[in-house]
Structure formats: C-alpha cells, structure tokens
Amino acid sequence: MNMIKTALVVGGGIAGMSAAIELRRRGIAVDLIDLDPQWRVYGAGISITSPSFRAFGELGILDEILAEGYSGSGIRICDIHGHPIEEVRDPEGLPGSGGIMRPVLHRILAGHTRAGGTNVRLGITVASLKQNGEGVDAEFTDGSTGSYDLVLGADGLYSRVRSLIFPDAPAPVYMGQSVWRLFAPRPAWFDRRHFFLGGRMKVGAAPVSRDHLYLFLLEKTERHPIIPDEELPDRMRFLMEGYGGLVGELRDSISPESSIIMRPLEALVLPEPWHKGRILLIGDAAHPTTPQLASGAGMAVEDAVVLGQEIDHSANPDEAIARYMQRRLARCKLVAHNSMEIGRLEQRQAPPAEQTALVAQSLRVLAEPI
Numbered sequence: 001m002n003m004i005k006t007a008l009v010v011g012g013g014i015a016g017m018s019a020a021i022e023l024r025r026r027g028i029a030v031d032l033i034d035l036d037p038q039w040r041v042y043g044a045g046i047s048i049t050s051p052s053f054r055a056f057g058e059l060g061i062l063d064e065i066l067a068e069g070y071s072g073s074g075i076r077i078c079d080i081h082g083h084p085i086e087e088v089r090d091p092e093g094l095p096g097s098g099g100i101m102r103p104v105l106h107r108i109l110a111g112h113t114r115a116g117g118t119n120v121r122l123g124i125t126v127a128s129l130k131q132n133g134e135g136v137d138a139e140f141t142d143g144s145t146g147s148y149d150l151v152l153g154a155d156g157l158y159s160r161v162r163s164l165i166f167p168d169a170p171a172p173v174y175m176g177q178s179v180w181r182l183f184a185p186r187p188a189w190f191d192r193r194h195f196f197l198g199g200r201m202k203v204g205a206a207p208v209s210r211d212h213l214y215l216f217l218l219e220k221t222e223r224h225p226i227i228p229d230e231e232l233p234d235r236m237r238f239l240m241e242g243y244g245g246l247v248g249e250l251r252d253s254i255s256p257e258s259s260i261i262m263r264p265l266e267a268l269v270l271p272e273p274w275h276k277g278r279i280l281l282i283g284d285a286a287h288p289t290t291p292q293l294a295s296g297a298g299m300a301v302e303d304a305v306v307l308g309q310e311i312d313h314s315a316n317p318d319e320a321i322a323r324y325m326q327r328r329l330a331r332c333k334l335v336a337h338n339s340m341e342i343g344r345l346e347q348r349q350a351p352p353a354e355q356t357a358l359v360a361q362s363l364r365v366l367a368e369p370i
C-alpha cells in the first residue's frame, strides 16, 4: 500500500522527470524544482542501449522515443579506417542500440511530467532540508517552504542535495579524458552504433534520428583543456587526423558552423547507502558514471521505475527506500565501475578486443531483468 502522499523532486533532468512521472501515476502530489529558470538541456546526442529502451518502455514513452529517435541493432566494431572487425549482438529479446538528441528526450519527458500533474517550479533550489521524523521540511531559495513524505535528490553530478545530507561525500574528479561530440547528417548506410578502435583515441558514432548522427571521441589529457568555442572545429579536425571511412569524411566536413560540444569526464563513487532517512539520491546524484557503457540515462530511468514498484510493494516509505536500495546498488555500481575500467583500457590503448569484451559482457549483465 502506498503511504507516500507528497514528494519533492529536486532536479528536472532525466532522473527527476522520470521519477515525477512514476510518482504521479501512484497519486502522489509531486513538486519538482529545477535550478535552471529555462529548464534547458545541452544539445548533444545520447546513445540508447537495450536496457535503456526497456526502461523507456516501462515509463510509457517508448513509442515517442522510437518515433523521434533512432533504433538500430547491435554495435559494429571497426578499425580506424572504418573496416569492420567485430559485431556486438543485441541481448536476446530486446531492441538493440539507438540514440536520440537530448533536447528531444527532454521535451518528451517534460511533456509527460507536466501532463501527469507534477507541479513544476523553475529557477529555485533547496536552501535547507530537515528530517522531522515523519518526513522532510524543505526551505527553498525563494523563501517558500514545504513538507514532504519523500524527497528525491535528482540534481546530477554536482548535487546540492547530496552535499546537504552527506557534507563529507567525495567531490567529482576528472577521469583523464575529455569527450568531443559532433552532430552531423546520417548517411543512409549508417544504421547502428559504431566504435572505431585501434587509434590514439576511442572514437564512436550513433544514429540519433532518421536524418542525423553524433560522433564522439575521447581525448586523453592530464588536465581538462579549456578551449574557446571558436577553436573547437580546428582542434577536433586535428584530433581526427589519420582516421578514414566515416570518421575521415566527418572530419573533412567540419566547418566553423559545425555543432561541436566538448566537456570533461568526471565521476565520483558515493559510498552507500544513497539516502538519509526519507531523502533519497537518484540518477547521477547517487551513481554518476563516465559514458563508456552509454547507460547513465538508462540507469536514471530504471531508478524511477524501480522506486515506483517498491512504493507499491512496501508498507511505508522507509521500507520502500530500503527495498529500492537493495535492487539498485549492484547494478548501478557495475555500470560506474565497468565504465571507469573501460576508460582506463582506452587510455592505455588496450587491444580493441579487450575493450569490446568488457562492453559486451557488461551489456549482457544489464540485459538481465531489473
């Protein structure tokens, strides 16, 4: 029986919106706040793996993802000239690899969040959170207050909720790689996720719609380089030197107008449990991951789905949180741990087969029922 009547979700990203949708389905009154007054998301592409497709299905948005994103089959491993070396097949019974632009995913999730009746408040955050035995009293930065049975910290890698409840938690650290992403037209033959291995860097690409793809490359650097926007095209072209096939063609197509995003890879490992009383961290606030398994967003949606299920099956919020933690820990830790390990293999330029084996093995485990 559901004993939770009111919930506050701090952070309107993939985790927060998914959780709001699941909580509203159970009749819970949900306030969702986001620090960004415009509730924006940056314009990069995101890869969708089989478990992520499944989680979108459980959330009830798979049809829209398929209509506006891309669904293909398997991952093709190629050398740096685009010659195929190996195929990573889809886990049985699940759709394969795909992609979508983040703003499109955000629009779909935000539409369902608002339509479900979540009270969305933008441009504010929590000033303080106090457990009161039966729930949590929140004070917001605009001076307003509220009391909730459950508070979800879904405010990402640099979570304020995490720092409020775990002031001694480790800070995110730079993982030795920066990711470059390029948004470009999709050739008709390019029908699945590809990795181009064996060069100085890990390079990959994924379709994100019928017409477009995004290419990413992971540059190893001691420190995160700060590069002015106008220098990004030249620098990216330089990094792609020596690559042939699709990567070479995309390199030669880069112009000052190209859509390029570069950012550092950062992560932290938060000791469990990922909650204090009735304040629970979900998504990147609890288990941030580097993107090597392209599963962080999928894990964020799964968090919401599992939380909803455990609320249904629990007698009280504390039991729901405990059951949730039991189901989420090993899985989310596997994604974070194996992603970091693949990052280390990439940085020491381990043989393509070694890198691919860990990707394939991890995806097989993640295909298990949640």
Ligand SMILES: Cc1cc2nc3c(=O)[nH]c(=O)nc-3n(C[C@H](O)[C@H](O)[C@H](O)COP(=O)(O)OP(=O)(O)OC[C@H]3O[C@@H](n4cnc5c(N)ncnc54)[C@H](O)[C@@H]3O)c2cc1C
Pocket: 010, 011, 012, 013, 014, 015, 016, 033, 034, 035, 036, 045, 046, 047, 048, 052, 124, 125, 126, 154, 155, 156, 157, 158, 159, 160, 161, 179, 263, 265, 282, 283, 284, 285, 289, 290, 291, 293, 294, 295, 296, 297, 298, 299, 300
């Ligand atoms: C380079 C890169 C590539 C990636 N590629 C993939 C991929 O291909 N596939 C995949 O599945 N995953 C990928 N991921 C992981 C994925 O992006 C994250 O796991 C996912 O976005 C986590 O969602 P979230 O809602 O927990 O956090 P976020 O997406 O960070 O959302 C947090 C939200 O909280 C808001 N917020 C922040 N601070 C506050 C505050 N104090 N108060 C209120 N609101 C606040 C923000 O405005 C934002 O809306 C990638 C990650 C990176 C870094």
